[in-house]
Amino acid sequence: MSSHRLAVIVLAAGQGTRMKSDLPKVMHPLAGRPMIRHLIETVQGLSPEKVVVVVGPGMDCVAEEVAPLTTAVQSDRLGTGHAVAQAKAALGEFDGDVLVVFGDTPLITRDTLKRMLAERRGPKQPAVVVLGFKPADPGHYGRLVVGAEGLKAIIEWKDGNAEQRAIPLCNSGVMAIDGRRLWRLVERLSNDNAKGEYYLTDVVALARGDGASCSFVLGEPEELLGVNSRVELAGAEAIVQRRLRLVAMDNGATLIEPDTVWFSWDTKLGRDVVVWPNVVFGKKVQVGDGVTIKGFCHFEGCTIGDGVEIGPFARLRPGAEIEDDAHIGNFVEVKKAKVEKGAKVNHLAYIGDARVGAGANVGAGTITCNYDGFDKSFTDIGAGAFIGSNSSLVAPITVGDGAIVGAGSVVTRDVTPGALAVARGNQMELAGWADRFRERKKAEKAKS
Known part of the structure; x- marks a missing residue:
């Protein structure tokens, strides 16, 4: 034999x-x-x-x-x-x-x-x-x-x-x-x-x-354990997750509360990664060294470079590429977009079909308007650019290196490098209008 x-x-x-x-x-x-x-x-x-x-x-x-x-x-x-x-x-x-x-x-x-x-x-x-x-x-x-x-x-x-x-x-x-x-x-x-x-x-x-x-x-x-029912499937999932958590920790990751972190079979975490509670890793996620992931984040189909800080409550969807030392903050969603080295998208933002250049800063409430109901278009934010809070960048559009977009702007045309773009209605003020309005309303209410 x-x-x-x-x-x-x-x-x-x-x-x-x-x-x-x-x-x-x-x-x-x-x-x-x-x-x-x-x-x-x-x-x-x-x-x-x-x-x-x-x-x-x-x-x-x-x-x-x-x-x-x-x-x-x-x-x-x-x-x-x-x-x-x-x-x-x-x-x-x-x-x-x-x-x-x-x-x-x-x-x-x-x-x-x-x-x-x-x-x-x-x-x-x-x-x-x-x-x-x-x-x-x-x-x-x-x-x-x-x-x-x-x-x-x-x-x-x-x-x-x-x-x-x-x-x-x-x-x-x-x-x-x-x-x-x-x-x-x-x-x-x-x-x-x-x-x-x-x-x-x-x-x-x-x-x-x-x-x-x-x-x-x-x-x-x-x-x-044989898996013949949904209950047994859940039991098997718990065992697989426990094994994956042990592998992650044995390889140099810190899981603050391991039982609340969920892995895909192919999740790859680097050394000295810190994962806070209630984080979900879907398929095809790779995380570099020295990354901090705060609570309630969800990842799928993305790559995360070294030294990145993410969350809490961030979502990285397929095609998201977060380069070294970038920051992705709370309630930020990134899809099919590259956030380059040292860039910051810290609050309540949506970045889809886009590039955020190295060192750029995207303000709270900013969105890339990438879909017109038929097609997806690309937004290119240059290195060192600053996007003011609550701005809408209507793709296709390019914001040049070092440019600034004023807060509250709806930008529909390219912004040249180093320029300031402001696209919002002019502020108007009518002196005393609010006081007169209140007095009129009080008088009407008294008559009724």
């Missing part, structure tokens, strides 16, 4: 009826990506020669998600053994190890799978290695029957007696199987059981009947 060859069969044909969803169960997201992708990334880290994903009929979205991996279709859902059999045409005869994992168990770790493979490749070379665990509530899980000679059998809960159901060691379903034996074992599975299904778990008894040994490895209950 070539002891270091590996293939993986991923069982992902479950309908997930308890999800009450039109979306296949394994496509429901954890930390912003389908749970099947979490599992695929884990197994690919083992460098398998082949991965076959078994899907159900009509699950084109799953096949597209795992592409270019090979998929096989389980048209009739007749149990886990039947599901594995559907991978035979794609996998063929294989003389290495075959891992069988489940698409709805996305939290399993690479270290656990490595321990299974180490056991499979160890001195005893068991035909089957099963991943077991001891949950707080064993419930209706299958039970592992073990003895001095190793794993003796797996008993499904519905087929077990009272003594067997009392066993605390449960079956996760994950297996490492000798590829030379796999198909001979699967072909002999029977559906003579309480559910009328072909149980993959029966390969243990078949292998032992052939004179081969079987073994098990103990895993943590948390990583073997």
Whole structure:
């Protein structure tokens, strides 16, 4: 046997009826990506020669998600053994190890799978290695029957007696199987059981009947959580988020109140980043070193340079690029725009489809009017420019380097570098008008 060859069969044909969803169960997201992708990334880290994903009929979205991996279709859902059999045409005869994992168990770790493979490749070379665990509530899980000679059998809960159901060691379903034996074992599975299904778990008894040994490895209950309902999905999300927070802190970020910070699977934080409570990182966010992010900010599809200060209550949308030492303040929204080095957009502003030049200052309440109902247009604010509060910059428009826009202006034409642009109605004053108005109103009220 070539002891270091590996293939993986991923069982992902479950309908997930308890999800009450039109979306296949394994496509429901954890930390912003389908749970099947979490599992695929884990197994690919083992460098398998082949991965076959078994899907159900009509699950084109799953096949597209795992592409270019090979998929096989389980048209009739007749149990886990039947599901594995559907991978035979794609996998063929294989003389290495075959891992069988489940698409709805996305939290399993690479270290656990490595321990299974180490056991499979160890001195005893068991035909089957099963991943077991001891949950707080064993419930209706299958039970592992073990003895001095190793794993003796797996008993499904519905087929077990009272003594067997009392066993605390449960079956996760994950297996490492000798590829030379796999198909001979699967072909002999029977559906003579309480559910009328072909149980993959029966390969243990078949292998032992052939004179081969079987073994098990103990895993943590948390990583073997199966996701079959929205409640379990929420539980899995909590576990993923906790893992991501630990990674962020281990890599040098400070999370003031970690449980309130939510990450995407691909969030990248630099060193000495400080994140205040209630911050959400969506997909494709990269944060440089020494950044301070104050509370209640939301980021997606953006890059943040070194030394930036953001928030509170800031929103960076896709295409936002915040360069080093810039400031993005409270209730500021940036979309598809570059805020260059040292620029400040500190209060109640919207910057969309724009450039804010290095060292520029955008006053409170300023907006770039980038959409005319049909097209988006660009606003270019030059380096060192100063935009007064409550200004509207109607794109397409350029404000030159060092120019000043007076507060309250609606600017519709380009502003030359170094100029002052003021575009607002002239202030008018009528002396004594307010006093006369009040007296007249008081008199009218007295008569009524």
